[in-house]
Amino acid sequence: MYGVDQQPFGVTVNYRHSFHAGNSADVVKHALLIALVRALQQKEGALTLIDTHAGCGLYDLQGDQAQRTGESVHGVLRAFADHDALLDDYRAAVQAVNAAGYLRLYPGSPRVLAQLLRPQDALILNEKHPDDARTLRAAMRDTPAAVHERDAYELWLAMVPPRTARGLVVVDPPYEQVDERARITATLALAHRKWGHGVTAIWYPLKDRAAHRRWTDDMRALAIPKFLTIEHWLYDDDQPGVYNGAGLFIVNPPYAFTQALPPLLDALRTALAPEGHRGELSANWLGAA
Template sequence: MNYRHSFHAGNSADVVKHSLLIALVQALQQKQGALTLIDTHAGCGLYDLDGEDAQRTGESAQGVLRALADPNPLLRDYRAAVQAVNVGPQLHSYPGSPRILAQLLRPQDFLILNEKHPQDASTLRRAMRDTSAAVHERDAYELWLAMLPPRTARGVVVVDPPYEQPDERERITATLAVAHRKWAHGVTVIWYPLKDRTTHWRWKDQLRKLGIPKMLGVEHWLYDGDQPGVYNGAGLYIINPPYAFTQALPPLLEALRTVLAPEGHRGEITTD
């Protein structure tokens, strides 16, 4: 499954992913200690919703545009992050995880970004030139391990690949196993698309066999029943989620489910 960021900017998966990422970092920032934020598959950083890629799919209409129109205060921080990269009421740009993480940085925090695709890496550097982020152009899995443990005691690694390669899940599983041995208390966020439940359950079983004690799964299924052969939603695995984050999660997930449910479907967001 090819999931290049530029084709899907601002879709329902982005709304869930970025809403939870904001809540997660804010929960960690309740303590004053510095954080290192690492994005292994950073993409372009900022996306043109009027551009050819985004217009080809039009997925933002069922994602970010719905969230911006919804007054639920639980989505306020997400809406603010999107509005920060736009001028005026019209939505033209969408912030990827790098721009959202940059907005959350405190003076004591660090942001490390990586994008292997040369064209996207060049675009990423331009998108982040007004920030303090360090930008790398390396193999994501090599960088993931090379940066651990980070210079600060606490931090977050965001793993958000396009799933272009058939062995992507196997590489994530193998790298996570090593990463956890190097930095057992670190927070890791792994994003993945949901296409069919059987494939996902098989991978979930492989991850559970790693024996990582604190691993939270969040799954957002768009439809009441699987739609064969198409994108059905997305999920996140979060290693070592902070207590403040997990306590605030249920009402946030319900707000997201409500605003993103396709017409004629209730949708479902589950945790385990």
């Protein structure tokens, strides 16, 4: 499922959402996105939420692709078996797309973000893959989301700054292209020049620490003042060829989010730690906070 290349950053992972719906990376990503949007909504002003790689929007955990990997067993099912109240918002977002007491469907980021919208907020989704875009439109039919079918990085630059004074860009690619990280770094640099106070969350998978450290160094070199990285390592040591977790780069996270982060990270780490491993889930500033 995961391929390895010889590019400077070391790996492509061919991370199609449908194969990995509800895994540990989704749990961490969506729990943190919910907390991030809620923190931004502590101010009444309108928000524009932009998802550059939206995927299909909704996934069948009992479908062929999800069943082929079975990763939800180590992700959303563990989160639902856990009783920490700090995960209640995440569990509620998943339960909202399922019948009471039943867990078959998993909401992608578009459905999670749609649940958080207030009347004054807007949601812009983009999915370049034609089949996935068609599925996305069907999944979002009952929401006010606008759906685009464009190059993600072109759309990212075109949509910032948004019409509202505040907003959030979510960048969540499948990392199928060997230049994906380089494109993210270059586009972030341009987008930050256009929209210096904007909030951006960039999701990434993790395999080996050395390769990720090289990309982190390149991101740090952008010299963005308020730049947070959150890393979730499932296993205590690198295991070559094995997916080892995921993380988020977050530009301009609001104070309310960073203050509430430590206990939420600990709750997620505890719920998702594999058998025999403590796991690591930490947050660090890349620039001067």
